[in-house]
Amino acid sequence: xxxxxxxxxxxxxxxxxxxxxxxxxxxxxxxxxxxxxxxxxxxxxxxxxxxxxxxxxxxxxxxxxxxxxxxxxxxxxxxxxxxxxxxxxxxxxxxxxxxxxxxxxxxxxxxxxxxxxxxxxxxxxxxxxxxxxxxxxxxxxxxxxxxxxxxxxxxxxxxxxxxxxxxxxxxxxxxxxxxxxxxxxxxxxxxxxxxxxxx
Ligand SMILES: Cc1cc2nc3c(=O)[nH]c(=O)nc-3n(C[C@H](O)[C@H](O)[C@H](O)COP(=O)(O)O)c2cc1C
Numbered sequence: 001x002x003x004x005x006x007x008x009x010x011x012x013x014x015x016x017x018x019x020x021x022x023x024x025x026x027x028x029x030x031x032x033x034x035x036x037x038x039x040x041x042x043x044x045x046x047x048x049x050x051x052x053x054x055x056x057x058x059x060x061x062x063x064x065x066x067x068x069x070x071x072x073x074x075x076x077x078x079x080x081x082x083x084x085x086x087x088x089x090x091x092x093x094x095x096x097x098x099x100x101x102x103x104x105x106x107x108x109x110x111x112x113x114x115x116x117x118x119x120x121x122x123x124x125x126x127x128x129x130x131x132x133x134x135x136x137x138x139x140x141x142x143x144x145x146x147x148x149x150x151x152x153x154x155x156x157x158x159x160x161x162x163x164x165x166x167x168x169x170x171x172x173x174x175x176x177x178x179x180x181x182x183x184x185x186x187x188x189x190x191x192x193x194x195x196x197x198x199x
Contacts, residue, residue: 002177004170005076009083009094010169011042016109016115019156021082024113027166033174034078036166041093044069048096066100073101078109078177079136080170085116098130105134106173107183109176112142113167115151119144137180139164168171 006024027037037144046065053062061067083090098105110131114120123145131138143166145151150158152181 002078002174002181003076003179004028004034004036004078004173005039006036006074006080006082007094007097008040009081010091013027014153015084016154017084019126020113020115023158024080024082024166025144027163028080028170031170031174033170034177036080036180037076039072039076041097044072044097046071046093046097046100048195049099053098055100059101059103064111069097070101070104073104075180076108077174077181078111080111080173081127082113083115083120083123083127085114085118085120088122089126090123094127095130097136101133103132103135105136107135107137107180107187107192109137109139109173109180111139111173113145113146113149113166113169115147117147119146129177137176139176141169141172143169 006021008021018040025036025038034185046069047063050068051062059070059126061070066073080093083094086092112124112127114124116123122141124142124144128138141161145156145158145162150156150162
């Protein structure tokens, strides 16, 4: 069964992100295409990048906090990143969590759910550039919840069309996450047989 993590991208006290992620989880739970699980960055208490070697160079991590994060992320086939917009970018907590790992993200798929005055779309544009560098295939459809249309008195009340957009995003995500399982399997088999090095 495909496993998709719904990553809570804000660690702020009184964050809205938890409620938004719960909304995603509730609707994703009605689907049969994958197991959807919430992954809360706040549970990992990740320090600001404190690894002596960049993850792209080695995944032999020095810190137990990184190793725990690595185990969690490696277990999933795809991710829904839930993020607010902070100064037209994603949260520093999410950027840091992305930077800490490399191979665990590679050849996986991702979709985005953002929120903000303009739906948090600028945060997602940043994340798409970062995803490319991590070899994450980010799907086109994104959910952008706006404070004026999808929140009332700072409580999440998404316009009904947002549920349909969420489902279309998850359709793309599960399709790409399934396809990329084959890519990762092929890469593993190639490494096991040593293809490319035999005469
Ligand atoms: C440092 C900071 C910067 C922010 N910058 C933006 C912004 O650029 N655009 C926007 O729409 N909202 C911005 N906001 C408002 C946030 O979208 C709002 O506080 C939201 O609830 C944050 O998500 P969270 O509660 O899950 O942390 C900013 C908030 C903070 C704390």
